[in-house]
Amino acid sequence: MMFGHGEKDVGIVTYGAYIPRFRILPEEIARVWGENGEAMKNGLMIFSKSVPYPDEDVITISVEAARNALARADLDPEEIGAVYVGSESHPYAVKPSGTIVAEAIGASHFITVADYEFACKAGTAAMQTSMGLVSSGMAKYSLAIGADTSQGAPGDALEYSASAGGAAFIIGKEGVIARINRTLSFTSDTPDFWRREGQPYPSHGGRFTGEPAYFRHVATCAGELMKVQGTQPSDYDFAVFHQPNGKFPTRVAQQLGFEKKQYETGLTTPYIGNTYSASMMIGLSAILDVAKPGQKVLGVAFGSGAGSDAFDITITDEMENYNKAAAPTVKSLVERSELLDYGRYAKFKGKIVMKE
Amino acid sequence: MANPRYWRENPSRYNLIGKRCENCGTVHFPPREICPKCRRKSIGKMKSHKLSGRGKVYSFTIVHEPMPDFSLMKPYIMAMVEMEEGVRLTGQIVDCEPARLSIGMEVEATLRKLGQEGSSGIIRYGYKFRPR
Structure with a gap:
């Protein structure tokens, strides 16, 4: 194994999520494009998706998630040594989102900041980097964020799933509520989904995004991690996978041998859509919202292009003292919603060309 | 600017x-x-x-003739918010239908985009408020 050795007593110190409050239903998108809404809804297992307000972007969503994380912890933001924001919809091509996020959470200026990009797993890549910095002693705390306001071309299948949301995890050694026992990655050159520089919408390989991309990477990564850890699906109380739709994570969970009671808590995409870099991290946040000391979690992210990051996690006794109520749960963020018609959705997403 | x-x-x-x-x-x-x-x-x-970021709506108005940066949000709410510390701030209220808003409603600060210098200029961020 070339990656994943050496991390010791590192884990999640605090976490926070954010989901914009607007939603659109697949039936409404299908109505405009002459598709069968019922078939799209059931085919993708997506019943609604989140939509950002016109004044929300990856930076504001990241700040919301990070402030929610800080609200729950007795932690001085000036002790954070690194801020990494993973996204495929950074507002600037040049000027890191992390610079604004760090300033807006009151972090010190003597920190390292970078933006990450790896399709839907940029946030978990940020978590792994943070684990390295913390376990080596280079930073006391490191903030890893996954956030997106993802794009789907009008009328494309992606339009039914591409949504918006964010999750922030502060990684450290002190006051760990969820210890990361081990992380492992599996990466290959697989052209399942991409967006060329300057293009407003991504392209994808249709059915090619399934078996050779999502299923191969997620299943291999999860399987290898369990092999290295000497665990099996029944050892975990919860499992959460990247959720491009509701169907893929359900199928991969069943293929690996997980039962519904293990994967349903972290399955949020059916209600909010695919939040891309935040997808697995929001699912993991939903699990942390309810998990108890001693429980074990398997989390596996997937990013097109392609790669998977897997995490073997144990909830610690610190969870008992953790001030969870200081920020909204994923459930409350999912329930706080207002429906849009396609016209307002198109306006909010900037799909209507305006006069400058 | x-x-x-x-x-x-x-x-x-x-x-x-x-x-x-x-x-x-x-x-x-x-x-x-x-x-x-x-x-x-x-x-x-x-x-x-x-400031703590928490306050109450002191007064508000609904804007129907927006500045260009706010055109996608029309009609939108601008309010004077009396903060816990006693000082009053002017800001937009988001995540709230105008009909739901009332004087005395508890609000909290949030960070949102305030505007941008066209599609190639800087994006300005700052506080707005939403119901607590």
Whole structure:
């Protein structure tokens, strides 16, 4: 194994999520494009998706998630040594989102900041980097964020799933509520989904995004991690996978041998859509919202292009003292919603060309 | 707005950093160098003070003729918010239908996009408010 050795007593110190409050239903998108809404809804297992307000972007969503994380912890933001924001919809091509996020959470200026990009797993890549910095002693705390306001071309299948949301995890050694026992990655050159520089919408390989991309990477990564850890699906109380739709994570969970009671808590995409870099991290946040000391979690992210990051996690006794109520749960963020018609959705997403 | 002028105000816009007069305890926002109540007695006694972000709607108006940066949000709410510290701020109220809003409603600060210099210029961020 070339990656994943050496991390010791590192884990999640605090976490926070954010989901914009607007939603659109697949039936409404299908109505405009002459598709069968019922078939799209059931085919993708997506019943609604989140939509950002016109004044929300990856930076504001990241700040919301990070402030929610800080609200729950007795932690001085000036002790954070690194801020990494993973996204495929950074507002600037040049000027890191992390610079604004760090300033807006009151972090010190003597920190390292970078933006990450790896399709839907940029946030978990940020978590792994943070684990390295913390376990080596280079930073006391490191903030890893996954956030997106993802794009789907009008009328494309992606339009039914591409949504918006964010999750922030502060990684450290002190006051760990969820210890990361081990992380492992599996990466290959697989052209399942991409967006060329300057293009407003991504392209994808249709059915090619399934078996050779999502299923191969997620299943291999999860399987290898369990092999290295000497665990099996029944050892975990919860499992959460990247959720491009509701169907893929359900199928991969069943293929690996997980039962519904293990994967349903972290399955949020059916209600909010695919939040891309935040997808697995929001699912993991939903699990942390309810998990108890001693429980074990398997989390596996997937990013097109392609790669998977897997995490073997144990909830610690610190969870008992953790001030969870200081920020909204994923459930409350999912329930706080207002429906849009396609016209307002198109306006909010900037799909209507305006006069400058 | 020129970048440097905007940039100078980022601490206030991002984190609601105002000033507190150590002489009389009044909190000012935006930050002031001299307390208008204490005048020369406040010289050297104006300390940075971060507002809690929580307050109540003191008064509001619904804007139907928006500035260009707000055209996608029309009609939108602008409100005077009385913060816990006593100081009043003007800001947009988001995540709230105009019909739901009332004077005295509890709100909290959030960071949102305030506008941008076209599609190639800088994006300006700052505080807005939403119902608590």
